Amino acid sequence: MTKAGFVSLIGRPNAGKSTLMNSLLGEKIAMVSQKANATRKRSNAIVMHENAQIIFVDTPGLHEKEKMLNQFMLDEALKAMGDCDLIVYLAPVTDSTEHYEKFLQINNGRVKHIIVLSKIDQVSQEKLFKAIGSYNKYADHFEALIPVAIPRKVGHKDLLDIIAKNLPDSPYLYDPEDLTSELVRDIYAGFVREAIFENISDEVPYESDVIIDSIEEEAGIDRIYATIIIEKESQKGIIIGKGGEAVKRIGKSAREKIERLSGKKAYLNLQVTVKKGWTKDKNFLKEIGYDNGK
Ligand SMILES: Nc1nc2c(ncn2[C@@H]2O[C@H](COP(=O)(O)OP(=O)(O)OP(=O)(O)O)[C@@H](O)[C@H]2O)c(=O)[nH]1
Ligand SMILES: [Mg+2]
Structure with missing residues (x-):
């Protein structure tokens, strides 16, 4: 029995969504920047993990709309949120839970999600534990919370395991040899x-x-x-x-x-x-x- 499904990477600009997608794929296909609002369109990476085919969908960061281009970017993220089997919500470890609360409101319980606490290599153990604790009160809302340090691939296996567990039984949707369906x-x-x-x-x-x-x-x-x-x-x-x-x-x-x-x-x-x-x-x-x- 195999599993397969779409997993949207959602979060604020600069949270590390594109970096995480590249890192899980093991190839650089999505652009990354120190500057926020780098990603403009959805893109995907096809990651095989044990008996599961995980199709990650990278999205533009959730942000306030200004120009028409930004409106498009926000729509892209919202579409990807509504149209997937599972959401991975990326929260930089230094963020307050305020942004996560906004995400909960937008998602409104529609799609189940996993929280990835990103950039944990940038803080002390003590700060990390404090950040994890701040999400305790939302424990009924998420499936799991996984701390991740992308440069050292910390948390990657745990994350793939829990994603695979949450995907529907399904035949593979793409050729397992493919890295992406992007042009x-x-x-x-x-x-x-x-x-x-x-x-x-x-x-x-x-x-x-x-x-x-x-x-x-x-x-x-x-x-x-x-x-x-x-x-x-x-x-x-x-x-x-x-x-x-x-x-x-x-x-x-x-x-x-x-x-x-x-x-x-x-x-x-x-x-x-x-x-x-x-x-x-x-x-x-x-x-x-x-x-x-x-
Ligand atoms: N130290 C550290 N830096 C990270 C980590 N993850 C991402 N970064 C850095 O954070 C910055 C933003 O990463 P992106 O992947 O472009 O962020 P994004 O969420 O895709 O941003 P938008 O496309 O603007 O929404 C880059 O400079 C990354 O190198 C991490 O786990 N640790
Ligand atoms: Mg990006």
């Missing part, structure tokens, strides 16, 4: 975005996006052509940098991430284009894949 172009676009988040400060990462125009696969090398979209003409100089040094750094970093995943040499060509006000342009957002049906 390669979406994963690569995430890597370029991650490189922008790493190399460029202030608002530019939030006002830019990346489209993979084409991927040409040759025997020893993949050639990838991508466009970075920015909101304002004035951001062009920032993204490109003096003598092109910023865009070169972005390209090098993204190319290395691509090569690590593909195990193959890559050539990455980056173009920069200005699309005024794109984060508020409903039609354009739809065109580049941010379609929440509204």
Whole structure:
């Protein structure tokens, strides 16, 4: 008898959702950043654990909506919450339970959940015990609480065991050899975005996006052509940098991430284009894949 199901990773921006998904998969496919609001679209990772196929769904952090793009991001998270077999709610160990209470209100008992207390490597034992204690009063609401330190893979096996236990009996939903059902172009676009988040400060990462125009696969090398979209003409100089040094750094970093995943040499060509006000342009957002049906 096998088990299979969808497990949505839900939590505040920067809680560690994408990092946890990559770590459980053992491959980097989702972009991660020190800056909040990195993930914009749902993505998934297919993790086999004993007789269970766990399909993790990474989501944008639950946050206050502002721009239309943020509204899309919030809708993505809410959709993933309603449409899964189990929720893993990530709470950084330093967070108060206030955020968790908000999550309980939104979920309203609809989908059962496990709490993952993340980033426990950043606090003392004493603080960890205190944080665990602060969730005691909600014990009727969650299936389990698992403390996790992703860099040391602490808590990973416990988490996979308890998830598998909570999944429905089902045949496998994907080929067990598959890592994800995402398109390669979406994963690569995430890597370029991650490189922008790493190399460029202030608002530019939030006002830019990346489209993979084409991927040409040759025997020893993949050639990838991508466009970075920015909101304002004035951001062009920032993204490109003096003598092109910023865009070169972005390209090098993204190319290395691509090569690590593909195990193959890559050539990455980056173009920069200005699309005024794109984060508020409903039609354009739809065109580049941010379609929440509204
Ligand atoms: N020390 C430590 N850092 C962590 C851990 N988990 C995540 N991080 C770091 O926390 C930051 C945010 O991680 P992400 O995985 O991008 O967070 P997220 O929840 O996906 O954030 P959004 O996509 O913005 O919603 C990154 O700098 C990670 O390296 C952990 O267990 N320990
Ligand atoms: Mg993320």
